[in-house]
Amino acid sequence: MSRFNLIRGLIIVGLISIMLIITPVFGQENNIADNIGSINNVQPEANLPFLFGAYSIAWLVFFGYVFYMSQKNRELRTEVQILRDKLADKGDIG
Amino acid sequence: MDRYDVLRRLLLLTSGIMVVTVLYLIFIWVPTEKNLGVSQRIFYIHVPVAWVGFLAFLFVLIGSVGYLWRRSRGWDQLAYSAAEIGVIFTTLMLMTGVLWAKPVWGVWWTWDPRLTTTLILWLIYVAYLMLRSYGPGGDKGARYAAVMGIAGFIDVPIVYLSIYWWRTVHPQALVGPAARGELDSQMYTVLMVSTITFTILFIYLLMERFSLRKSEDNIEEIKAYASSLSVK
Numbered sequence: 001m002s003r004f005n006l007i008r009g010l011i012i013v014g015l016i017s018i019m020l021i022i023t024p025v026f027g028q029e030n031n032i033a034d035n036i037g038s039i040n041n042v043q044p045e046a047n048l049p050f051l052f053g054a055y056s057i058a059w060l061v062f063f064g065y066v067f068y069m070s071q072k073n074r075e076l077r078t079e080v081q082i083l084r085d086k087l088a089d090k091g092d093i094g
Numbered sequence: 095m096d097r098y099d100v101l102r103r104l105l106l107l108t109s110g111i112m113v114v115t116v117l118y119l120i121f122i123w124v125p126t127e128k129n130l131g132v133s134q135r136i137f138y139i140h141v142p143v144a145w146v147g148f149l150a151f152l153f154v155l156i157g158s159v160g161y162l163w164r165r166s167r168g169w170d171q172l173a174y175s176a177a178e179i180g181v182i183f184t185t186l187m188l189m190t191g192v193l194w195a196k197p198v199w200g201v202w203w204t205w206d207p208r209l210t211t212t213l214i215l216w217l218i219y220v221a222y223l224m225l226r227s228y229g230p231g232g233d234k235g236a237r238y239a240a241v242m243g244i245a246g247f248i249d250v251p252i253v254y255l256s257i258y259w260w261r262t263v264h265p266q267a268l269v270g271p272a273a274r275g276e277l278d279s280q281m282y283t284v285l286m287v288s289t290i291t292f293t294i295l296f297i298y299l300l301m302e303r304f305s306l307r308k309s310e311d312n313i314e315e316i317k318a319y320a321s322s323l324s325v326k
Contacts, residue, residue, distance in 0.1 A: 046131060046197070047130075047131050047132055047133035047197040048132055050133045050136065050193045050194070050196060050197050051132050051133055051135055051136055051193075053193050054136040054139060054140075054189070054190045054193040054194070055136075055139060057186070057189055057190070057193075058139055058143070058186050058189075058190065061182060061185070061186060062295070065182060065299070066299070066302070069299075069302045069303060069306055070302070072306055073302065073305060073306045073309065076306065076309035076310060076313060077309060079313055080309060080312055080313055080316065083313065083316045083317065083320065084316065086320065087316065087319070087320055087323070090320075090323060
């Protein structure tokens, strides 16, 4: 996959994520102030899935990005070497 | 292996050790906040990624100014690399933010000044990356992007100060020059360790991406040279 395709893919995924996040907003009936007032009644462990979701997404994104970069870097260095060798050969012939 | 590679590996090792340490601090050492429950722990990743996002865009600004001033590819490569990482961190800031907001505010998203200005910031730098991908290449593309990188940074202080300029439901700032919020000492320690960890991780990612961008540019130059040889 080329760099442009990857960036385009990332942008599309990002935009879809944002749209998915924002869409429920238009159907909301909850009053934010009321919710903030009622958080004292929340069970401490009740929000575990949100905590799990936040950290899972974050680490997946980080490791995915690091892996992508290290792979890409290796590929590019190899490509540079191949091109240099080809040019050197051409120079010898010329 | 040159000095740059040694430093990169050292940063990767340090950030790996610090990530394990900070996860221990977040999930085991720090007490649970009595009002917000366990979801408050999202804050230890949300605030550092927000800080790193801003820092990345500061590097875009520096790289863009440097490029317009010196016209050296290195500055442009720095700006591009920082923009890509900044977008990733800002995406994470938005994502962790909505996951924090739902249990606390009862909604995934609200058009609060802090949230709205952050979304605008994200869109500006996504547009920057789109300009780099689909816009003109070479010196012209780099010049356009540099102007956009400088103009886009104007939104960073607006995001940071939005909670003081407008009415908002977002919590007060706990780090930075305008910090006013108060935090338990243990929670503050974890926040600081987490911020340092993510900053080290950012420096590593930036060095890695910068090296990648340099290799990409080198390949383009060699290809152009090779094609000029074949024309002759």
